[in-house]
Amino acid sequence: MASSLRIWHPFTNFALDPAPIEIDRAEGVWLHAKDGRKIIDAVSSWWVNIHGHSNPRIASAIAAQARKMEHVILAGFTHEPAEELATRLRKWVPPQLTHLFFSDDGSTAVEVALKLAVQHFSNLGHPEKCEIVALEHGYHGDTAGAMSVSDESPFTDPFRSMRYAVHRVPSPYLYRRPAGTTPEAYLQHCVDRLTALLEEKSSSIACIILEPLLQAAGGMIVHPVEYLRRVRELCTRHDVLLVADEVLTGFGRTGKMFACDLAAIQPDLMCLSKGITGGFLPMGVTLCSDRVAAAFHSENRLHTFYHGHSYTGNALACAAAVESLRIFDDEPVFDRIAAVARVNTERLAQLSDFSVVGETRQLGTMGAVELRAEDPGYLSAMRPKLYRFFLDRGVLLRPLGNVVYVLPPYVISAAELHHVYDIITEAIETLF
Numbered sequence: 001m002a003s004s005l006r007i008w009h010p011f012t013n014f015a016l017d018p019a020p021i022e023i024d025r026a027e028g029v030w031l032h033a034k035d036g037r038k039i040i041d042a043v044s045s046w047w048v049n050i051h052g053h054s055n056p057r058i059a060s061a062i063a064a065q066a067r068k069m070e071h072v073i074l075a076g077f078t079h080e081p082a083e084e085l086a087t088r089l090r091k092w093v094p095p096q097l098t099h100l101f102f103s104d105d106g107s108t109a110v111e112v113a114l115k116l117a118v119q120h121f122s123n124l125g126h127p128e129k130c131e132i133v134a135l136e137h138g139y140h141g142d143t144a145g146a147m148s149v150s151d152e153s154p155f156t157d158p159f160r161s162m163r164y165a166v167h168r169v170p171s172p173y174l175y176r177r178p179a180g181t182t183p184e185a186y187l188q189h190c191v192d193r194l195t196a197l198l199e200e201k202s203s204s205i206a207c208i209i210l211e212p213l214l215q216a217a218g219g220m221i222v223h224p225v226e227y228l229r230r231v232r233e234l235c236t237r238h239d240v241l242l243v244a245d246e247v248l249t250g251f252g253r254t255g256k257m258f259a260c261d262l263a264a265i266q267p268d269l270m271c272l273s274k275g276i277t278g279g280f281l282p283m284g285v286t287l288c289s290d291r292v293a294a295a296f297h298s299e300n301r302l303h304t305f306y307h308g309h310s311y312t313g314n315a316l317a318c319a320a321a322v323e324s325l326r327i328f329d330d331e332p333v334f335d336r337i338a339a340v341a342r343v344n345t346e347r348l349a350q351l352s353d354f355s356v357v358g359e360t361r362q363l364g365t366m367g368a369v370e371l372r373a374e375d376p377g378y379l380s381a382m383r384p385k386l387y388r389f390f391l392d393r394g395v396l397l398r399p400l401g402n403v404v405y406v407l408p409p410y411v412i413s414a415a416e417l418h419h420v421y422d423i424i425t426e427a428i429e430t431l432f
């Protein structure tokens, strides 16, 4: 009999992928493996870590909360860490967003947003206004609903039967625009397609969901600010709710606290997760406006939002999130973000000189290089070669197929980030 259950690692092929590396300890941007290796976490451990691993302030806040009260059911009860988080978030989130619903992770924050949008119209007597619009190249998570609004990809391929239908509109992925069109014309085309859809079908559409300004898993695709502004205008004109999935872009990633701030727009619903607890504990949050919530302020029991997860509003996760926001208040977090962005800008400019580099893209702390590939996309043969090359040199990067990107914790030093870019440069020089 085997001595232990075999851990089934996410996004990992049993036959093709190398054995996992055992990490013993992590500090700042460094992962310390049990075999003595030191690895720079240049992807913030799936984009969650912002203030560095084992941040002592967040660690202490969680420990103190655990000694007092670890978790209590949030239906019919509340507690100080949840209330304090709601108060502290108020300062940062777009003012139109007034209500907060807790869940467990990015996918559940998305599920909640979509269900709130649909039930909002149902409660108002418009159950027919229940369809959803989503973008090509979008990614919103791996649960069935989040997978439905995500674009088709190798991740969703076996689950066609489980995905509900959505209206799919083009994404202003200007680098991959059709041959013969200008970036401006393609952007206009994307807006026109959405306009035509809403003009024809808005009476049956509840919401549009998108990753504002940065489609992450789809290939670190940066959208023009203009697109998001136009989507906001169209939603308002056609009474369709705008859901901003800021699961990745939230908490400073893009240079502002939220991507919506960069475009100076306010969504009707917003999904948060990943960086919310500084990367310590899972938590999802869905925010919505008074207008969305008003449809649930009803004496009809059937107008209740019957949704909740066991660990909703977990006190330890709330304590971590509160401390993370205190760090934003007390420490020069936006200076750190600006420093990361400066190195990204400098090094991406250098990388763009290589002939194998098709395009470089940046949004704040995210820097990406799209390599020219015969087989572009997540399953590009470039990916495993690059992944291994980086790891062999002590850098954790997880290319999205032929797109190599850097998305580090904000505490990475200039020297550490330059080192990451040196390794990327070496890979480009030697592998292709």
Ligand SMILES: Cc1ncc(COP(=O)(O)O)c(C=O)c1O
Pocket: 105, 106, 107, 108, 110, 139, 140, 141, 142, 211, 216, 217, 245, 246, 247, 248, 273, 274
């Ligand atoms: C934009 C976006 N939304 C949702 C998710 C899903 O989050 P989770 O993996 O925490 O379920 C992700 C995850 O990468 C994401 O990037």
